[in-house]
Amino acid sequence: MPQSIPPVVPNDGLTTRTRRDQPILAVHTGDGKGKSTAAFGMALRAWNQGFDTAVFQFVKSPRWKVGEEAAFAALASAHTDRGIGGPVEWHKMGQGWSWSRKQGAEVDHAAAAAEGWREISRRLAAQQHRFYLLDEFTYPMNWGWVDTDEVVETLRNRPGKQHVVITGRRAPQALIDAANLVTEMVKVAHPMDTGQKGQRGIEW
């Protein structure tokens, strides 16, 4: 249900509209399901508003989340062919980023993750997109493949009105502190608990 009345109206000198339109840095973390799926749900809204959207998946397997990828490819086509919604770019680390010359070769995942972040950082500086989805990005932070302090500083100082959503378990505290929308997904029950493996249409 929508909540339309903020509990606090801050004395920050901003108009309601200016405050409302501040760009969002959202973090979906926790051990439960729904971190990425909720981020992709947000991207549906961004698409509908015509926002230029870019997804960056920091995952090793090129097969992961094919359902979402196919759906957003169809939405990107609807934008191109019928002029509805916005453009959507989809980049997967998988076997190397789409823009990289090293694509398809033996991949150094640490180097690939660092390269992915450098590209995102460049795009943020250039205000290339309006909505960024950094899927599973907490892992390269936690594994030291990207520098968390540098990520947080870049996000805090990003220009313009660029929304960023980051997903993954164990989000670093510095990232949580910098975010203005943080949800922890808590597992209450999961089919795996009773030995049920993932199935098509649900897990991918």
Place this chain on the structure above:
Amino acid sequence: MPQSIPPVVPNDGLTTRTRRDQPILAVHTGDGKGKSTAAFGMALRAWNQGFDTAVFQFVKSPRWKVGEEAAFAALASAHTDRGIGGPVEWHKMGQGWSWSRKQGAEVDHAAAAAEGWREISRRLAAQQHRFYLLDEFTYPMNWGWVDTDEVVETLRNRPGKQHVVITGRRAPQALIDAANLVTEMVKVAHPMDTGQKGQRGIEW
């Protein structure tokens, strides 16, 4: 990150495949963001698998979640026009359900919610869809507009392989007990906390 090895393999006499393909009853509850957005994210996967999908929004305002509705309308068109993904139906209680003669008239929300559930119950019995999204459906349960015990019994005994996802705060315990995938979305930080109102592309 995908988890492919269940912690327990139950002695239930089922093959791995049969157990894996058991239909999902998922509940997204809690006070945090992401309950509905994660459900719509799951619906993207269902669409991509070609599942016949139906969304039922138990909300009063016809304007609510227009972003998701527009995106799934585009995906439904992609199915019709290009043969990709699956069909998607979208029903909103709003000012009366689309199938109801009383649509547009002054709406008794309690009666409308009960009517919505009766329709879903009929469709479950007829195995009309493969994936059902009952958005904000915990509210009519909690307000006594539909009978929770009857809902739970109907869901427990639904035939075939029909997946159902239910969202909303304060999910009744009987529903949680019947579900095999339950996530609680916990609010860690929210823009409303600092007086920031919802904005387009993020909240709708």
